[in-house]
Amino acid sequence: MPIQRKKIKSSLAPGWYFMQGDEACAEGAIAAGCRFYAGYPITPASEVMIRMVQRLADIDGVFIQMEDEIGSISSVIGASWAGAKAMTATSGPGISLMTEAVGYAVITETPCVIVDVQRAGPSTGQATRPAQGDIMQVKWGPHGDNEIVALAPWSVQEMYALTIKAFNYAERFRLPAFIMADEAVGHLRETLVVKEEVEVWDRYKAPGLPPFGTEERNGVPPMPSFGEGANLLVTGSTHDSWGFRKTADPAVQARLTERLVLKVRDFKDEVIETESYFLDDAEVGVLAYGFTARAALQAVKRLRNQGMKAGLLRLISIWPFADEAIIKLGKKCRVIFVPEMNRGQVAGELKKYTTTPIISLPKTNGEVIEPGEIVEGIRRNMA
Amino acid sequence: MPIQRKKIKSSLAPGWYFMQGDEACAEGAIAAGCRFYAGYPITPASEVMIRMVQRLADIDGVFIQMEDEIGSISSVIGASWAGAKAMTATSGPGISLMTEAVGYAVITETPCVIVDVQRAGPSTGQATRPAQGDIMQVKWGPHGDNEIVALAPWSVQEMYALTIKAFNYAERFRLPAFIMADEAVGHLRETLVVKEEVEVWDRYKAPGLPPFGTEERNGVPPMPSFGEGANLLVTGSTHDSWGFRKTADPAVQARLTERLVLKVRDFKDEVIETESYFLDDAEVGVLAYGFTARAALQAVKRLRNQGMKAGLLRLISIWPFADEAIIKLGKKCRVIFVPEMNRGQVAGELKKYTTTPIISLPKTNGEVIEPGEIVEGIRRNMA
Amino acid sequence: MPDKEKKKKEKAKKAVNIHINQKWCKGCYICLEVCLKKVFEKSLEVSEKGFNPVVAVHPELCTHCLQCEMLCPDLAINVEKEG
Amino acid sequence: MPDKEKKKKEKAKKAVNIHINQKWCKGCYICLEVCLKKVFEKSLEVSEKGFNPVVAVHPELCTHCLQCEMLCPDLAINVEKEG
């Protein structure tokens, strides 16, 4: 792949930090090379913005607080085409407003990172409380078919590390990449250990090649920036490989819509990341992601102590979905429990890939799921 | 159920009409008692609006063209609380912008009807071309968990009839109900036969009872209007049964989020509607919805003529999803083909309910699916 | 006696009753600072919510100007003439 | 001779070349109506896109005022002085 992968020195001095998740996310962005941030305040994501104000000021980056979230994502896309690695952070209501522009980023193949620090909905709901209610939204929010990448950090360490990865995937696949955090991990303060180097991927440049099409059905074209003399034609309408609008040509529409999907689906294994705990001999599977996975890990350990052969599969990436890992998990386990802070969004998704009984353990009372609740939920259902 | 069901005389004189789908949709709205329309122009939904201007003027209803789609849905919600049966119509980009307010309508339990005349995306895509790309969006667009109703007309006749039903379900369940049309059926002109009477359901009123809570876990509370002296407290934040904000109370959040989901899931059979063709002895199943189902019906007939035991299950309602019908279909058929004008959205959903092989026949070139293509797609896969 | 003066007299005559809702007062002390007559003082009691509300220690000095009542952000003050 | 007049003279002297892009012209006839000198006429030919473009039938009358060129919505007119 022509994307440029390099190891660079960490922007944050190596060492141990006591840091909030939202702040670590901002640090990850800076480390990944983010030099443009546009945002709009919202609980519980505002701390990302506040850290970015401070950090970007140090390094001559651009910060702007826009008039709303639509403005934020719009200017992030504009900045990306001007050459920036760019980011915004918000929560569910902001993601809802950004929906249309996310679709625009998908069709124009604009790299950008969107952080969703989820809070309890629907609607304004309980604005200061954690939730995982936007999992399906980030995949299906915009009209049409939109392939995106979404990662779910479970710790402050991952708020840092996965944000870097999100930037890398955004450049690699030229699309919006999401960080699916939640209030619990966003506001959590933890030990963050920063290493000497970080791996950063840079935009693939190839002047002369078309910026919106490739020979392959599943390719990612190179991306010029404004001001480079490329006479860029960027449009959210269907376009040919040079960017000319083709709003009545079936072949162009077919080719474009197919490529936008295949360029991710065909290479999904580059993104899909899971972690297994005690799965070798597990009979009772637990699948979890984000902060909930930490409660699930504790729960699995407790169940093991109680003699139950429980194991945990943690999703680190959410989209593209870890289909094969689920198939394997289904083969191994008699039953799979899915604790999540929503009404069973990922539990539903699992059913697409396995016939093993899926038991959803939803919790939507604005509080995090505790290990004891998972233990209890599993015991109740296994009795 | 305390919802008031009544038969009233059709607002359109009984008889035969040659009418466009979008216009029939507007006529259905008027017949159902819609007296407020707010909209913003967009191809291919503008014709709904234009018909509404004319019809509402005749009957002293309210029409307003708002500054954007956010304004449209917002004023629809405002009007609904003022007592109106209210509607807006748009296409994918407009649905994307309405996302946040749809979630508001869900949590405040505001009846309203949203018509999505789908066009080819993602993003601006091919604005004048048909698609079925917003199926997942209307369910999953807003953040949090949002249960809604969505119906997919396949003809001008159904643009009329299902719009009436959408209004009825909106009132029955107090939620936003969607009409999932597409450019092909929206712009199609067909014979519309109007009967003497239509069945219309009216808002459940019970002064003195709480407007936002019920005794049952899955109930629908009565709905007062502004100006009736109810001292209504309407809020998109989590609230108790009288509307007082409870943004830190886990019990209230749990109860509300659960009821918003159960009030639909537990009564889904009142909404779910499918139609079977040649399924009695079918070995090869076809599942389709909307305009595509008409091509599928033709295709199935052709395949039957060619000796293949094909049958069609048509989804009339899309959300809540026809789980049981799918389970039955899966048991009956060796394989299920799903032609749709998107990259396999409903095909994916089917996998949650059956282990019978699902073969997606996606088409996203901005053109409708023709019967011959379905025949060919099935033959190719069955060879 | 012109009307205006009459009123003034009446006003002066009547005693003023100052009620402070101790549950609503958040101890912002706007009233305390705005009152030219120094009617208020901080209370030493801590309220349910952890505030020190004010108390009207010199209601007899009050001129019924209502500045405190109108500027109280918590509708916690009620200055009423007696009788 | 003052500069201005000189220019005028020169202008008058030079013949004017009027080119109309028959593929771009959409037959809106703004040029035809705006030209005080009545230089243009509708063509009888139908273009590829089904329009009847204009033709410059009297280029010799043209004063090079450029109104037609500037008001043509399709960049279809080019009025040039020869030489």
Place this chain on the structure above:
Amino acid sequence: MKEKIFQMINTEAFPTPFCPGCGHGILMGAVLRAIAELEYDMKQMLFVSGIGCAAWIPSPHFKADTLHTLHGRAIAYATGAKLYNPKLKVVVISGDGDLSAIGGNHLIHAARRDMDMTVICANNAIYGMTGGQVASTTPLGSITTTTPKGNQEPPFDLCKLVEGAGATYVARQSVAAPIPLTRILKKAISHRGFAFVEVLSPCPTHFGRRNAFRTAYDMIQSLKNSCISTEKIRGMSPEELLGKITVGQLVDKGTEGGRS
């Protein structure tokens, strides 16, 4: 008066969730007083708000129909309610961020339409609820969490903005002057057509704290000092006017009642 006002509020919702000394509480009182003096029936009124501290002024405190909407959308919701039931007296009360940042478009379009409603903008020059970020009304140089070195972006003159958009009644007043404020609110609420009142309302917690105001009273005092009424302004020299804020009625166009 006070008794009347107590009948207009949901006492069970008190004490309010506002911080000690928040200007929004003073504004709440002024609105209630204005309505009480107008002798309007709360049962015929609809109060609409967006999201933010200011949006909590009517909801749930007012014993009337209240519609607490989404961030920025109050006016659009109000438009629908008013159009369908023109008998409702519609008053929108919300924050500067809500009405003029994210909600700016609905604001100018309602002004253009001359929608028959009153919009009261509680301007604290900051995003209070989310912890003190810069607003489109924050004065140049002010410290906020997102302008740690002082705001560099010129703020809106909200009254000029809505006037430019076509509003038929425009006024500004501060909570530091509750009597003139109440008077203006009465005029605005009884205006037929689109009436806009910008109310300067201090946020001691997020604006005051970061910008060298010691107490809530300091902020009230500072408003008293810097506000000058439209009448007094005549004849003042530019030097005298430096740093001053004009308050009072700025636009009052006759209207046939606006759109409803």
Place this chain on the structure above:
Amino acid sequence: MKEKIFQMINTEAFPTPFCPGCGHGILMGAVLRAIAELEYDMKQMLFVSGIGCAAWIPSPHFKADTLHTLHGRAIAYATGAKLYNPKLKVVVISGDGDLSAIGGNHLIHAARRDMDMTVICANNAIYGMTGGQVASTTPLGSITTTTPKGNQEPPFDLCKLVEGAGATYVARQSVAAPIPLTRILKKAISHRGFAFVEVLSPCPTHFGRRNAFRTAYDMIQSLKNSCISTEKIRGMSPEELLGKITVGQLVDKGTEGGRS
């Protein structure tokens, strides 16, 4: 000149998709002429547009970087690009509906910020692309598909709106006067800070047809008759001014270059 202009366009994108006689084509020519006369390098320019017929003026016709965005969002996209690369000369060209209806909020905020960019609003008083619905600029009484009995809502005075929002350069001109238009475009494009030009640009297909204009030229002629320059307006009586539109430069504030 013409040759220069031909080097500034993608000739393969011609003929344009505009209807015969569309004012947007005339505006396109004027913008190109202005840039040619300014001798700006198209390679250093970025043209941003929203969705609508007017949004097609630069995209794909201009041989420069063009960013054809979403309906209403052009200015917000432009803001990001300009802030990240201040060397870009950013010109937004879009329709009245795009910039002032759905996009009104970004418009007023960019004006407030004095964002260093030029915004050219092609105002045809209608939604052209979607088939002729009423716009927030449609004159009272005009027939559109959504106001079959004539528009009842007052339109924006766009120039007053952006002035009220804080724009440092504001002008209005019509395509019927291509020379003054080009002059104003030159000033606006070379202005440092936020420059706004409202260009009256007829839509014969959807506005003209429904409002008794026989031909595109009729609409040009009518603009010529009703536009009066700011200079000429002085000393004219109210009767003379009835139904007239002021054109020319309306605001020109010195600025240090605006935000970028």
Place this chain on the structure above:
Amino acid sequence: MIQVRFAGLGGQGILLMGEILGEASVIEKKYVGQASSYGAEARGSACNSDVVISDSWIDYPEVTEADVLACMSQGTYEQNKTKVNASSGIIFFDSQMVKPDPASSLKHIPVPATEKALTELGNRMVANMVLLGAVVKALNLVTEESLRQALTSRVPPSLLKLNIKALALGFELGRIREI
């Protein structure tokens, strides 16, 4: 069931032809499906207007294989001639606008619609109605009366007379053609 396609350039009034035939068929209590396709530009691009007419519910309301093609431009003739039913299909064409393919084995019927519209009515804009009248009459798709009624509901009063004349001219042409 019969599938009819009208084809030509934007500006020739093709869409109206389909709509009027559709409306007329519904007047006769038929089931009709009518759909159009056209380019983004208002003028000059190819457009089709399809009508499917049946005595009962129509499964698939779009033209999959035309029984009848009525054509007013060369380009659309070329595009559509292969989409006509190879065994029984008929092509009507405007004899001034279209030069038929001599190699085609399909039944071709020339209709001097533009010519007659110009010469007899002095307005080529109503050529579409002349052609429509001819097709309808020749194939007896609907009655003259239904077609006139449909026309009346779709054409502004000021243009009605002219259009009715054009239709009549078409009926005349359709009557004398033997099919």
Place this chain on the structure above:
Amino acid sequence: MIQVRFAGLGGQGILLMGEILGEASVIEKKYVGQASSYGAEARGSACNSDVVISDSWIDYPEVTEADVLACMSQGTYEQNKTKVNASSGIIFFDSQMVKPDPASSLKHIPVPATEKALTELGNRMVANMVLLGAVVKALNLVTEESLRQALTSRVPPSLLKLNIKALALGFELGRIREI
């Protein structure tokens, strides 16, 4: 691993206690999880600040069962006393603000934090640091030095001196307590 909960009312500086202990622990290269919960209002509502400290990665970083509860208000004492480890848990409480439950079998340690802050430093606002110092010292959670360093990074310079004094006062109290 040890789980510590600080509890009290908004305005008492509870959140800062957890943050400083967390920061100090990281200075000592410990793994820490620190989370707070508080009401919507800025003042007067109950709030908790939880710290979990461990030498290795912490699976679940929230307090599930407190080993230590340090409490500054009666209400939060009542709420939290049942959330303390029943066998080995310890409750520190501000002796002026909290009246301990005589029925409780848990180890209770009174700390006159508010009293000392008022009497010795003349400022009840730093009672939190007194209590924090006492808890840390009594249990030897981190060194005095680390805590001071953490404090320095989190408190504005103008208030630093006072806070350090308060901390020292706390260390004193913690030292003399036998646990």
